[in-house]
Amino acid sequence: MATPLTDQEKRRQISLRGIPDLENVHELIKGFNRHLHFTLVKDRNIATPRDYYFALAHTVRDHLVGRWIRTQQFYYEADPKRVYYLSLEFYMGRTLQNTMVNLGVQNTCDEAMYQLGLDIEELEEIEEDAGLGNGGLGRLAACFLDSMATLGLAAYGYGIRYEYGIFNQKIRNGWQVEEADDWLRHGNPWEKARPEYMLPVHFYGRVEETKRRAPNGSTRSNNVVLAMPYDTPIPGYQNNTVNTMRLWSARAPNDFNLRDFNIGDYIQAVLDRNLAENISRVLYPNDNFFEGKELRLKQEYFVVAATLQDIIRRFKTTKKGTPGRTSFDSFPDKVAIQLNDTHPAMAIPELMRIFVDIENSIGTWSAWDLTRRTFAYTNHTVLPEALERWPVKLLEVLLPRHLQIIYQINQKHLDKIASLFPDDMDKLRQMSLIEEDGEKRVNMAHLCIVGSHAVNGVAEIHSNIIKTQVFRNFSDLEPEKFQNKTNGITPRRWLLVCNTGLVDIIAEVRKALITEPAVIGEDFITDLSELKKLNDFVNDKHFLQSIMKVKQENKLKFAQYLEREYRVKINPSSIFDVHVKRIHEYKRQLLNCLHIIYLYNKIRMNPAAPFTPRTVIIGGKAAPGYHMAKMIIKLITSVADVVNNDPIVGDKLKVIFLENYRVSLAEKVIPATDLSEQISTAGTEASGTGNMKFMLNGALTIGTMDGANVEMAEEAGEENMFIFGMRVEDVQKLDEEGYDAMEYYEKLPKLKQVMDQITSGFFNPKNPQQFDDVTNMLFKYDRFKVFADFEAYIECQERVSKLFQDPVAWSKMVVRNIAATGKFSSDRTITEYARDIWGVEPSNIKIPPPSEPLRVDHLTG
Ligand SMILES: *Cc1c(COP(=O)(O)O)cnc(C)c1O
Numbered sequence: 136m137a138t139p140l141t142d143q144e145k146r147r148q149i150s151l152r153g154i155p156d157l158e159n160v161h162e163l164i165k166g167f168n169r170h171l172h173f174t175l176v177k178d179r180n181i182a183t184p185r186d187y188y189f190a191l192a193h194t195v196r197d198h199l200v201g202r203w204i205r206t207q208q209f210y211y212e213a214d215p216k217r218v219y220y221l222s223l224e225f226y227m228g229r230t231l232q233n234t235m236v237n238l239g240v241q242n243t244c245d246e247a248m249y250q251l252g253l254d255i256e257e258l259e260e261i262e263e264d265a266g267l268g269n270g271g272l273g274r275l276a277a278c279f280l281d282s283m284a285t286l287g288l289a290a291y292g293y294g295i296r297y298e299y300g301i302f303n304q305k306i307r308n309g310w311q312v313e314e315a316d317d318w319l320r321h322g323n324p325w326e327k328a329r330p331e332y333m334l335p336v337h338f339y340g341r342v343e344e345t346k347r348r349a350p351n352g353s354t355r356s357n358n359v360v361l362a363m364p365y366d367t368p369i370p371g372y373q374n375n376t377v378n379t380m381r382l383w384s385a386r387a388p389n390d391f392n393l394r395d396f397n398i399g400d401y402i403q404a405v406l407d408r409n410l411a412e413n414i415s416r417v418l419y420p421n422d423n424f425f426e427g428k429e430l431r432l433k434q435e436y437f438v439v440a441a442t443l444q445d446i447i448r449r450f451k452t453t454k455k456g457t458p459g460r461t462s463f464d465s466f467p468d469k470v471a472i473q474l475n476d477t478h479p480a481m482a483i484p485e486l487m488r489i490f491v492d493i494e495n496s497i498g499t500w501s502a503w504d505l506t507r508r509t510f511a512y513t514n515h516t517v518l519p520e521a522l523e524r525w526p527v528k529l530l531e532v533l534l535p536r537h538l539q540i541i542y543q544i545n546q547k548h549l550d551k552i553a554s555l556f557p558d559d560m561d562k563l564r565q566m567s568l569i570e571e572d573g574e575k576r577v578n579m580a581h582l583c584i585v586g587s588h589a590v591n592g593v594a595e596i597h598s599n600i601i602k603t604q605v606f607r608n609f610s611d612l613e614p615e616k617f618q619n620k621t622n623g624i625t626p627r628r629w630l631l632v633c634n635t636g637l638v639d640i641i642a643e644v645r646k647a648l649i650t651e652p653a654v655i656g657e658d659f660i661t662d663l664s665e666l667k668k669l670n671d672f673v674n675d676k677h678f679l680q681s682i683m684k685v686k687q688e689n690k691l692k693f694a695q696y697l698e699r700e701y702r703v704k705i706n707p708s709s710i711f712d713v714h715v716k717r718i719h720e721y722k723r724q725l726l727n728c729l730h731i732i733y734l735y736n737k738i739r740m741n742p743a744a745p746f747t748p749r750t751v752i753i754g755g756k757a758a759p760g761y762h763m764a765k766m767i768i769k770l771i772t773s774v775a776d777v778v779n780n781d782p783i784v785g786d787k788l789k790v791i792f793l794e795n796y797r798v799s800l801a802e803k804v805i806p807a808t809d810l811s812e813q814i815s816t817a818g819t820e821a822s823g824t825g826n827m828k829f830m831l832n833g834a835l836t837i838g839t840m841d842g843a844n845v846e847m848a849e850e851a852g853e854e855n856m857f858i859f860g861m862r863v864e865d866v867q868k869l870d871e872e873g874y875d876a877m878e879y880y881e882k883l884p885k886l887k888q889v890m891d892q893i894t895s896g897f898f899n900p901k902n903p904q905q906f907d908d909v910t911n912m913l914f915k916y917d918r919f920k921v922f923a924d925f926e927a928y929i930e931c932q933e934r935v936s937k938l939f940q941d942p943v944a945w946s947k948m949v950v951r952n953i954a955a956t957g958k959f960s961s962d963r964t965i966t967e968y969a970r971d972i973w974g975v976e977p978s979n980i981k982i983p984p985p986s987e988p989l990r991v992d993h994l995t996g
Contacts (some may be wrong), residue, residue, distance in 0.1 A: 142671065142692070143254055146245055146635060155246040163240070163247040166194040185321065187253055188261040191244065192324040198238050199368045201985030203377035209982055209989060210289045212454045216468065216975045218290040219446060221482060222276040223435065224418070225294050225380060226268025226301075227367075228798025230325045232259050232632050233281075233594045237370040263318040264799050265325075266300030267382075269422040269756075270717040271622075271824050272515050274798065275961075276475055278824070281625040282965040284371035284378040286663060287978035293442040296326075296365045296382035296433055299417040304756050304795040309772035313420075313759050326365040326382075333386070334362045336440040338433065342535045352736035360411045361386040361465035372627055372661055375982040382388035383441045385414035386393045401822035421718040421758045423521040425728035429533065432525060436534060439482040443489060446470060463490060463497060471973035474512045474587070477523045477579035483510060483586035484537040484544070492536070499543065511972045512583035513620070514588050516821050517597070517605050518721065520829035523579040524570060530577060541577055545569055548585050555612075565960035566608050571809075584609045584616070589972045591618040594843040596863065620968055621846055622822040623961035626663050629828045635804035636685040637833060641669070643681065664957030669950055675946075686809070686833055687947075693807035697791065706786040708937050713804055713834070715796050716765040718757040721819040725913065726921050727753060727812055728771055730932055732986050733776050734788055746787045747936035752804065754793030766909050768792065773898040773905070801825075806832045810857075810935055813838035814928065816919040818863040820844075821951055827959040833949045835938075837931055839924070843959070851955035855948050859931035860924035869923060876914050890914075 138307070171177055171190040182190075210217070235241035248255040268274060276292060283290035302313040305988020327547060338358025362383040366686050370380040387408035393401065414437050419426065426982050450469060452463035474480060483506060497505070516522075530538040545568040556562045568585065570576045584590050584606060592598030598619035602610040610617045631638055641655060659665035672678040688709070694707045731751050738746060753771050757764030775790035793804065811829030813820075813836055820842035830847055838844040838858040848856050881889055894910050913921055936944050957963070969975045983989065 142256055142707075143245070143249065145146060146256075155242045159240075159243045160246045162251065163194060163243050166197055167191060167247065167251070170194055179682075184257060185261050188231075188258040189322075189324055191248070191255075191258055194240070195234050195240065195244065196324060196368075198240060199234065199370060199377055202370070202982070203368045203379075205989055206375070206982055207379070211453065212989075214469075215289045215978075216973070217446075218288055218969075218973050218975060219470065219472045219602070219905045220276060220279060220283070220290060220292045220475065221438070221440070221442060221472060222273070222292065222294050223438065223478040224268035224273030225265070225276045225280070225292055226270070226273030226798060227265035227277045227380075228628070228802070229259065229262045229264055230367075230469070231262050233628055234325075234368075234370060236631050237281075237372050239373045246754075254757070257618050262799075263321070264300070265323075266316055266318060266797055267294065267297050267418060269301055269418070269420060272422075272476060275622055275799075275824060278623065278625040278628070278961040279965060280369045280380055281372075281627055282961040284369045284376050284624070285374060285625075285627070286962060286965055286969070287371065287374060287376050287519065287980070287982075288378075288965070288969060288975060290378055292369070292378075292380035292440060293445075294380070294382050295415050295418075295438050296384040297415060297418040298384075299757055301418055301756065301797070302420055302759070303933055306768075306772060306792060306794050309769050309776070311757055311765050311768050326367050329364045329366055329381075332364050332445070334364075334389075334441050334444045335359045336362050336437050338436070338533055340535065342539055346684060359388055360414060362437060362439065364441075364445075372515065375984050381442075381445070383438055385412045385416075385437060387411035393519055409857055412944070420756070421673065421760075422756075423516050423518055423719060423721075424758060424761070425521055425523050426760070427523075427525060427529070429529060432529060432533060435478055436481050436485075436537075439479050439485050442479075443482060443483065443485050446472070447489060460496070460882065461494070463494065463505055466505050468974075470509055471975065472510050473906070473968070473972070474510060474583055476513060476515045477583050480512075480523070480579040480583050480586075481534065481537060483582060484534075484540040486510075487540050487544075488536055492923045493541075493933070500547075503544065503547070506843040507586055510583075510584060510587040510833075512580075512587040514580065514592055514597075514601055514606075514821075517600055518819065524576040525579065525901065527569065527575040527577060534752070538577075540566055541582065544585065552612075566612075577663075580606070581609075588616065589618055590616050590622045592821065593620065593622045594846060595619050595621060595816075596840075597821040597842060597844050600863070618971060620964055620972075621843060621958070622824050622827070623959050623964035624824050624827045625961050626660060626831065628802070629805070630720065630831055631660060631951050632643050634685075634806040634832050636688055637682075637806065640678070640681040640685055641666070661962065662957075663960035663962065666957055667954045669954040673947045673950045673954075679943060679950065682833060682946050682949055683942055686807075689806040690809075693803055696803060696980075701794070703789075703791060705750045705789050705791065706748050708788070709750045709786070710809045710936070711752060711807055712749050712810040712812065712935075713752045713808040713829070714814075715752070715754040715793060715801065715804060716825050716937075718755045718761075718767055720763055720767075720912075720917075721815055721919050723814050723816060723919055724753060724755070724767050724771065724920055725909070726814055726924060726928055728767070728774060729886070729889050729921070729925060731774055731778065731788070731790055732929060733885055733929060735774075735781075735784065736888060736892075738784055738787055739781075742783050747939050748787045749936075750789045750791065752793050752808075754796035754798065754800070754804070763908065763912060766906065770893070770898070770906055777898050790883060795804070805829055805834070808834040809939070810834060811836045811838075813841075813844050814860075814924075815839060815841045816924075817861050817866050817965065818840045819919065827956065830952050830959065831956045833953055835945070835948055835952065837928075837935060846958065847955070850958050851952050853949045855955075857931050857935055859927040861920070861927075866920065869920060874917070874920050874923060876920075876922045879925060880914070883922075883926055883955060885929065886922060910936065 167190050170193040174193050175186045175190055177186045235244050245255055279291045300316045300318050303316050305312045337359055339358045363386045366383050367380040369380050372944050392404035392407050414433050419431050484504045490497045549563055568581045570578055590602045602617050655668050690707050694705050697703050698908055716722055772792050778790050805828050808829055811834040813826045817839050823842040839860045840862045893906050899905040
């Protein structure tokens with residue numbers, strides 16, 4: 136009998152990537168050895184696995200360099216309209232495997248490492264995640280960069296190079312404990328510092344009316360922080376395009392605190408450099424929550440000020456630019472700036488300030504016209520606690536000139552509204568950029584709407600809610616401004632990189648089909664709608680078996696990972712029921728938890744009754760200051776302790792809290808999932824993107840009609856998802872009638888039993904009051920109406936268990952889901968942004984590989 140293949144050997148066999156060219160393998164090994172020697176300064180006797188990772192990373196990076204330089208040269212020569220994606224977060228995860236896949240060298244690297252006796256998967260695991268994001272919003276920015284490069288757009292991501300990304304989560308005694316994410320400790324082989332492009336950013340100061348620039352001039356303060364750019368290459372999928380993500384790092388000027396009057400304390404002045412450099416120290420770990428800290432406002436302005444200087448410089452130095460004075464008339468035709476939420480909103484008054492104060496020749500209202508035609512704004516949430524409203528008092532001190540510009544814009548804006556709605560004070564109050572009730576604040580969403588030519592939501596249902604509710608006044612005023620751009624995910628990372636087994640059988644389809652008409656070529660990688668051809672195979676027994684086999688292999692591999700890393704054993708034939716995302720009340724991890732307790736009670740009530748085994752896996756980080764979210768984690772881990780150690784339960788039910796959920800862990804758990812939990816209260820999850828990743832990787836979804844779940848059901852057919860619970864209209868009706876949790880508690884004995892157990896300390900006998908804050912919330916002030924969906928959820932989960940007993944029916948449904956994922960590629964999303972918002976076209980000219988010259992005909996188009 137043949138010995139089973141190792142993961143590494145399986146990877147070498149993947150058909151899609153073809154047989155590696157031996158010449159290339161040889162060259163790669165040479166490059167690897169050269170880097171081990173000259174870059175890492177090691178030989179193979181003393182090299183550590185980390186040295187090997189870095190040697191491989193540098194070797195792969197070498198393949199990027201030529202393409203990177205040439206792409207930028209191409210943009211300079213051809214001077215297409217540039218797209219700037221401004222975001223406080225880029226949740227990139229790891230880079231090595233993604234780069235190998237996009238460059239088409241994975242197969243060569245696999246073979247080279249194999250020949251060197253190294254396990255490439257082990258090396259990949261050494262790479263730190265670039266965790267410069269909190270959750271969906273940051274990951275969206277990362278997926279968009281991949282798609283923009285793949286579609287050949289002249290695009291740039293601009294953000295902050297946080298020295299510490301999202302914290303590492305440890306679970307100690309069932310509680311979340313945060314650890315600093317020192318991701319740069321060993322160096323980052325994917326970035327290139329560009330100190331020659333360092334730019335100054337000014338804070339504080341005061342506004343002064345000068346004659347020359349009357350009435351707008353302002354003096355700049357002496358409070359300067361330098362912004363040092365670090366560039367990361369963003370390769371498109373096998374198209375020789377390499378775009379740039381430029382992240383800014385804060386540096387104190389060398390004369391920091393030694394300039395005006397040398398007070399003589401040189402040592403203290405050097406120590407105080409930290410104050411300036413703290414700006415890029417750490418990512419704020421809030422997801423969907425506004426915390427009005429001064430340092431955060433500094434971060435927001437820091438990225439904006441540095442980026443806009445860079446954009447203006449690039450605009451002025453294009454090849455076609457005429458020498459002498461720059462005309463900015465064409466600025467909106469050459470520059471599109473997308474604001475990822477309101478976080479970079481200060482870019483709007485900053486561009487105004489540049490036009491009016493710095494460039495000086497543009498009148499305020501021409502500048503306003505150019506500004507509005509340049510910006511577009513993406514809204515990511517309707518939760519009121521997430522909307523940024525900066526106190527005027529803070530802006531007055533930190534950015535006085537910007538505040539003045541905001542007042543100026545507001546005046547014009549309110550004049551227009553007053554003329555349209557005479558004597559309607561309510562309208563003025565509701566639509567003002569400045570909120571006057573309580574502490575005076577600037578409403579950043581209002582600023583973005585007024586300062587942009589396009590405003591979009593991130594799924595149909597969410598875009599409708601912002602149009603008809605949250606920003607209703609604004610959309611009544613300018614309906615054509617409001618759009619929808621349903622989110623997407625990149626199929627490269629979320630299929631090609633993370634699920635080679637599934638990719639392989641999609642390619643097997645191609646092989647099996649030589650004699651049949653429908654063929655799935657490799658086109659699905661850049662045209663995900665091609666996957667709909669899989670529908671032809673839903674009755675193909677062999678294909679269904681392959682689908683089930685790949686899932687089983689992924690489940691086993693994940694189970695082995697859990698056992699290796701956490702010493703937990705799970706039942707690989709159970710339903711892997713996975714709920715991973717940031718911990719938030721609106722995402723309703725509590726609803727899942729109540730279901731777990733219900734299942735536990737059901738088993739205990741009748742241990743002999745048939746039961747479909749489940750492993751419930753919940754993971755996600757709680758913002759460190761979010762008390763309720765941390766209590767939810769503690770409740771889940773406490774329930775897990777009881778359930779997992781009850782001999783009556785055996786391996787019918789297991790509960791795992793997955794520590795430190797992040798991009799690289801998502802890539803492991805999602806392909807191993809049977810059931811994806813997407814159970815937010817209808818109307819609260821703007822889109823969700825986790826939902827799409829699971830669908831693409833052959834999980835079925837249990838979910839509410841919220842966010843992009845609605846469109847997933849539309850694409851796959853509602854009968855192919857487990858949809859349950861209140862719709863948005865039901866939630867609103869309940870709000871009007873008044874939601875009374877107690878009604879459900881008294882009406883539903885199963886719910887009553889579960890709640891009574893939590894309240895009585897069943898899951899924490901040593902401290903029975905432990906969860907009072909949670910139960911109080913659920914009973915008295917639950918904004919997200921957990922109890923109202925309890926019964927429907929339980930019932931729906933029973934349908935899940937039942938279907939899982941029929942593997943053929945289950946896998947048919949899986950195939951129908953995978954086949955329906957085409958819409959959820961971020962390539963589709965970006966194509967729509969390009970066409971409807973940015974006014975650019977995906978380029979169909981392919982930049983030639985570095986071995987061929989860049990010719991003029993590559994430049995026209
Ligand atoms: C995709 C992703 C998210 C977003 O998940 P949602 O379920 O849409 O909230 C959060 N974190 C990580 C690490 C992700 O990859």
